[in-house]
Amino acid sequence: xxxxxxxxxxxxxxxxxxxxxxxxxxxxxxxxxxxxxxxxxxxxxxxxxxxxxxxxxxxxxxxxxxxxxxxxxxxxxxxxxxxxxxxxxxxxxxxxxxxxxxxxxxxxxxxxxxxxxxxxxxxxxxxxxxxxxxxxxxxxxxxxxxxxxxxxxxxxxxxxxxxxxxxxxxxxxxxxxxxxxxxxxxxxxxxxxxxxxxxxxxxxxxxxxxxxx
Amino acid sequence: xxxxxxxxxxxxxxxxxxxxxxxxxxxxxxxxxxxxxxxxxxxxxxxxxxxxxxxxxxxxxxxxxxxxxxxxxxxxxxxxxxxxxxxxxxxxxxxxxxxxxxxxxxxxxxxxxxxxxxxxxxxxxxxxxxxxxxxxxxxxxxxxxxxxxxxxxxxxxxxxxxxxxxxxxxxxxxxxxxxxxxxxxxxxxxxxxxxxxxxxxxxxxxxxxxxxxxxxxxxxxxxxxxxxxxxxxxxxxx
Numbered sequence: 001x002x003x004x005x006x007x008x009x010x011x012x013x014x015x016x017x018x019x020x021x022x023x024x025x026x027x028x029x030x031x032x033x034x035x036x037x038x039x040x041x042x043x044x045x046x047x048x049x050x051x052x053x054x055x056x057x058x059x060x061x062x063x064x065x066x067x068x069x070x071x072x073x074x075x076x077x078x079x080x081x082x083x084x085x086x087x088x089x090x091x092x093x094x095x096x097x098x099x100x101x102x103x104x105x106x107x108x109x110x111x112x113x114x115x116x117x118x119x120x121x122x123x124x125x126x127x128x129x130x131x132x133x134x135x136x137x138x139x140x141x142x143x144x145x146x147x148x149x150x151x152x153x154x155x156x157x158x159x160x161x162x163x164x165x166x167x168x169x170x171x172x173x174x175x176x177x178x179x180x181x182x183x184x185x186x187x188x189x190x191x192x193x194x195x196x197x198x199x200x201x202x203x204x205x206x207x208x209x210x211x212x213x
Numbered sequence: 214x215x216x217x218x219x220x221x222x223x224x225x226x227x228x229x230x231x232x233x234x235x236x237x238x239x240x241x242x243x244x245x246x247x248x249x250x251x252x253x254x255x256x257x258x259x260x261x262x263x264x265x266x267x268x269x270x271x272x273x274x275x276x277x278x279x280x281x282x283x284x285x286x287x288x289x290x291x292x293x294x295x296x297x298x299x300x301x302x303x304x305x306x307x308x309x310x311x312x313x314x315x316x317x318x319x320x321x322x323x324x325x326x327x328x329x330x331x332x333x334x335x336x337x338x339x340x341x342x343x344x345x346x347x348x349x350x351x352x353x354x355x356x357x358x359x360x361x362x363x364x365x366x367x368x369x370x371x372x373x374x375x376x377x378x379x380x381x382x383x384x385x386x387x388x389x390x391x392x393x394x395x396x397x398x399x400x401x402x403x404x405x406x407x408x409x410x411x412x413x414x415x416x417x418x419x420x421x422x423x424x425x426x427x428x429x430x431x432x433x434x435x436x437x438x439x440x441x442x443x444x445x446x447x448x449x450x451x
Contacts, residue, residue, distance in 0.1 A: 058311060059451050081317040090308025094240070096247040101240075108236035109316040113226035135247070 008069055008083070008158050009033050010055070010190055015064035017050045024050055025211050028064070034158075034188040035204035037181065039195070042211035048194040049089065051211070052163050055192055056086045068159075081110065085157040087165060091148050095137035099123055099147040102136060103154065112155050122153040126173065141168040149173075152180055160184065162193040233318050234326050241330035251299060255335045256342070259292040263346045274351040281350035282360065282411035286404055289339050289364055293371045294396065296335040298388045300327065300379040301446065314450060320443040328376045328439065336368035352415075359414045363427060367407035370431040373438035374399045380445035402430050 010032040017024040024047030032038055040048045053059040055066055057073045057080060066073050073080045093102040100123070104114040123132060126146045131139050136147055145168045152160065160181075166174050178199065181191055185203035200206075228236075245252050266284045267277055304310040304327075313323055343364050344357040352360065378396035382388040410423035 056315060058314060078317050078319055081315050084315065086311070086315055088308055088311055090306075090311065092308035092312040094244050094303075094307065094309065096244050097240070101243070105236060105240045106312060108228060108233050109312055109318075111228045111233055111317050113228050115226075 006158075007034055008190060009067075010159060010192075011067040011070065012055070013065050013067065015051070015054060015066070016062045017047045017054060018062040019047065019050055028209075030207070030209065032190050032192070032207075033205070034190065035185050037185050037191045037193070037201050037203045037206050039193060039199070039201075039206065039208045040211060041194070041208060046211040048211060049163055052086075052088070052161050052192065052194065056084060056161050057081075058086075083157055084159045084161060085110070085151060085155055086161045086163075087148055087151070088163045091144055093136055093144065093148060096135050098133050099128060099136055099139075099150075100132060102147060103150055106151050107154060110155060110157065115154075119150070119154055122150050123147070126150055126176065142170060142173065145169055146173060149177060152177075152184070158189055160189060160191045160193070162191065164194055164196070166195050166197050166199075230318055230322070233316070234322055237313075237323055237326040238330050238333075241327060242333065245330070245334045251296065252334050252338075255292050255296050256338050258295060259288055259339050260342060260346065262291070263288040263343075264349060267349050277349075278351040278353075278356075278415065281347060281352050281356070282408040282415070284350070285343055285347060285360060286364075286367070286408040286411075289336070289343065289368060290371060290400055290404060292339060293336050293368055294375060294393060294400075296331065297375040297379045297392050297396065298382070300331050300376060301383050301449075302379075302388070305383050305449070310446065311450060314447065320446070321439045324376065324380075324442045324446065325435075325439040328372050328442070331376070332369050332372040336364075336372060340364045340368060352411075356411055356414045359420045359424075360411050363407040363410040363420070363424060366424070366427050366431050367403045370403045370427070370434045371400060373431075373434035374403070376438055376442045377445065380442040380449065383446065383449040403427065406430065 012028055012030050015028040016026045017028070028051070030038065040051060042048050050059060054061045057066070068076060068080050068083065092106065097105070100116070100119055103119050107114050120132065123129070126149070128143060128146055131143055136144055139147070149165065165177060169177065178201065181193075182202050185191055185201070263285055266280070270276060270280070301310060304313065314320060316323060340361055344361050347357045347360055375392070375396050378392040381395065382391050385391065406423045406427040410420035410427065413420045413423055
C-alpha cells in the first residue's frame with residue numbers, strides 16, 4: 001500500500017521517437033501525476049509500443065528524456081524499476097511452467113514476495129481455477145493473458161505501463177480489468193496504456209494522446 | 214467476495230536481493246528439467262563424441278593417453294557451445310527478457326545467475342562423467358583428478374565467455390555458426406591451460422601453474438563477462 005500513498009510524477013520531455021530511419025513522433029511532452037490514466041491512440045505503426053518501451057527504459061529515446069519524480073530514468077536504473085509494472089505484447093511467461101510458478105517468478109523480479117494463497121485466489125477470480133497446475137502452454141490465448149495480467153492484482157507498484165491489455169480477453173475479463181485499472185488510478189496509481197478498443201474510464205484524470213494526429 | 218479481491222490492494226512484502234537471485238537460478242533449472250531433451254542432448258553428445266576417438270585411433274594405450282587431455286577438453290568445449298545459442302533465445306522470444314531487464318535487481322547479477330544456470334545444466338554433468346570416459350583413454354588416477362578439477366574451473370569460464378557471444382547474437386538468424394566464430398578464439402586460453410594442466414600431470418610435472426592461469430582466466434571472466442553480456446542484452450532489446 002505504501003507506494004500508492006506517496007506522490008509520483010512521470011514526465012516526458014520533448015521525446016523524439018525513431019524506428020530505423022522513420023520518425024514516429026517528435027516533441028512529445030507530458031506530465032502524469034497520481035490518479036492519471038494516459039490512453040495512447042494511433043493506427044498500427046505510429047509508435048505506441050515504441051513510446052511505451054521508451055517510458056519503461058527498454059528503448060532509448062532518439063532525443064528527449066523520461067523522468068520519474070524529476071530524475072532521469074537512465075540515472076535511476078534499477079531504482080526506477082521498483083516502481084514500474086510493464087505488460088507488453090509478449091507474454092513474458094514460460095510455457096513449460098504453471099500459472100503459479102510463472103507468477104512467482106514475475107513477482108520475484110520486482111522483489112515482491114509470492115503469497116501462494118493470494119495468487120491462487122486472484123487466478124481463481126480471473127477464471128483460471130481449472131488451469132492452476134497445468135503448464136501454461138496448455139492454456140488458451142485469453143487464459144495466458146489472464147495469467148500475465150494477474151500481476152496487476154499481486155504487485156504494489158505505482159506506475160503501470162500496459163501495451164494492449166485488453167487483447168484476447170472476453171467481455172467478462174475486459175470488465176474486470178477495466179474495474180481494476182479504475183480502482184488503481186483512484187487509489188493514486190498512474191497508468192499509461194494503449195488499446196484499439198474504445199474505453200472510457202471513471203478515474204480522477206483521463207487523458208488521451210493521439211500519435212498519428 | 215469477488216468484488217473485494219478485484220478492487221482491494223493486497224498486502225505485499227518485499228524480497229531481498231539473494232532471494233530474487235535464487236528464484237532466477239531456480240526457475241532456469243526448473244524450466245530445463247521440464248524440457249529435459251536439451252540438457253540430455255548435450256550430455257550424450259559429450260559421451261558419444263569423446264568415445265569415438267578411442268574407437269577410431271586403434272588400441273595403442275600410449276597414443277590414447279597422450280591425446281586424452283586435448284580430446285576430452287575439445288569435446289567438452291564443443292558440448293558447452295552446443296547449448297549456448299539457447300541461453301537467452303527463449304527468454305527473448307517469450308518476452309521474459311524484457312521483464313528481466315526491468316527487474317529491480319542489477320542486470321549484471323541476474324545475467325550471472327543465468328550463466329550459472331547454464332553451467333549447472335550443461336557443463337557440470339560433464340565434469341562428473343569426464344573421469345569415467347578418461348578411463349577409456351588409459352588415464353591414471355592423478356590425471357583423472359586433474360582433469361575433473363580443470364574442467365570444473367574451465368567449463369565455468371566457458372559458460373561465462375560464451376554468454377557474451379550468446380547475448381551479442383541475440384535476435385539474429387543462424388546464430389549457431391556466428392557464436393562459434395565469435396567465441397572459439399576466446400576459448401583458446403581456457404583450452405590451453407585446461408588441457409595443459411592434465412598434460413603436465415601425465416609427464417610427471419605439477420599442474421599448479423596451468424591451473425593457476427586457468428583460475429586467472431576464470432576470475433577475469435567472472436568480472437567482465439556478466440558486464441559485457443548485460444550491455445549486449447540491452448542493445449539486443451532496443
